[in-house]
Amino acid sequence: MSEPTTHGPPNDGAARSGHHGLLEEGESVLLIDHKGRRYLQTLSENQEFHSHAGPLEHDRLIGAEPGSTHRTTKGLTFTVFRPTLSDLVFKMPRGAQVIYPKDLGPILMLADVAPGVEVLESGIGSGALSSAMLRAGARVTGYELREDFARRAQLNVARAVGPEAAARFAVELRDVYEGIEVGPSGGYDRVVLDLPEPWQVVPHLQGALRPGGIVLAYTPSIMQASQFREALVEAGLVLAETLEVLHRTWKVDGAAVRPDHRMVAHTAFLSHARMPSRSERTLPPERDGA
Template identity: 40%
Template sequence: MADQPDLSGVRRGDLCPGERVTLSDPKGRRHSVVLAEGGKFHTARGIVDHDELLHRPEGRVVRSTGGTEFLVLRPLLGEFTTSMPRGAAVVYPKDAAQIVVDADIFPGARVIEAGAGSGALTLSLLRAIGPTGRLISYERREDFAQVAAKNVRNFLGSEHPAWTLITGDLVERLAADPPDPVDRMVLDMLAPWDCVDAAGEVLIPGGVFCCYVATVTQLGRVIETLRVHGGFTEPEATESIIRGWQAEGLAIRPKHSMIGHTGFLITSRRLAPGQTAPARKRRPAPGAYGADYEGPRGSSDAG
């Protein structure tokens, strides 16, 4: 049986020309460098020759001509996505990790993504579905699509056979050329509520609808649209915040900087055809929906 191709983007062995490495200085500053025969990395602390790194293992410490030591490592996926060239803003690693888990992206999953942006979330989705899955990414802007394609190719080292990148509007393209049913739909776009009906048409029963938005107004509109549609479970909304810690002897405390709010994640599951979500039992706070609110689907459960 032939070996399956390695589509993880993880490289092993000695460093080769064309590979990207991260050089970390004693102050923790990281520099992303693409290696080339005869190349040189210039810093205020001297020059590092690429030839000192090539055809040798990662994890070494090299010294610049100015005497500064740099730790040499291949970048992890999270490091690559935060330092890679970008057109659109990227989905940060903490949010990509939450999306992969909360949307339950599994090996072999059939997934639709929109928009692809710069390809950061795309890489996490491709790694999760593996070579047996299927990822169709939609991106409205041709320039963003080109950046995403290049970033994915640079990280993986080749084209991913499970990935299709389509330039165009998600709703229009789904109407013109409907794909086979999918297990998951992940949206990172300006107006994802416009795609709820289309998601209902293509998601299998039990499939996960996952939406990443930046503002509370987007959050509220997506949730209300899912409720009005009636064919999805009650949406769940979360955000993740990461705070680093500094440990120096007895001085153990939170770092002064942290990765705070970057976006909200909304997840909901598709119901079977003809089924509607059970009416919510809890009563909204008085005035939450305004004086004329009559409750979901005409019921009178306003406070």
């Protein structure tokens, strides 16, 4: 098995999670023009942001207040904000497809990701889900097959949540289909999977997922979700559920309101279940009329 990768968080561009006050050199900012177009920048002395609107000096943004507006050399304006995690997810460099914010929030709720929770994530991709779980306070161990994906995810995570949260993120070059290594803590509270065949992981949950723990799989196809659900039943997991999240925005202009013509409909199915205690898994089935 491979050792955990050791790429630390970058010194430049790291998000200051929970940071308040004036904008600082080295942090990410979001520039929004008069048409609502968004541009992500990392503030650096003596640098400029170049666009159709003309150059805008970073030195004018360093020390500025979030929400302030600044003019370029051509007289056009940009408003500067600290980016939300959702902004960073949409803009982050990627090798694999990211899980988008419309699914990230429900995953955090369905898997009940909270401070101190130990999570095994496999299929870390570009690190969007890892960032969301770390922001929620979890400790995340990621299994990834490709070293380039692992490195990119760690860099994305460090920029999204900052070095303090990124210190709770460990990535190991492993194939979760071959098994889950359980450390001294005795297992994981949550297992979150973004894999083509998550049902192959279910037999490894015994002893790796703590009693009462939650497993969740993100699958684009309903046939993947169905096969995963069958594996959950065979393994004795309970309270299984599958759902999808549809995202529709609305046009609101005074009294004229209507749904937008386009919506983000299907992206994936979210299937989750819970691990019963060992004693419950060995009970005989109830008889009718009991």
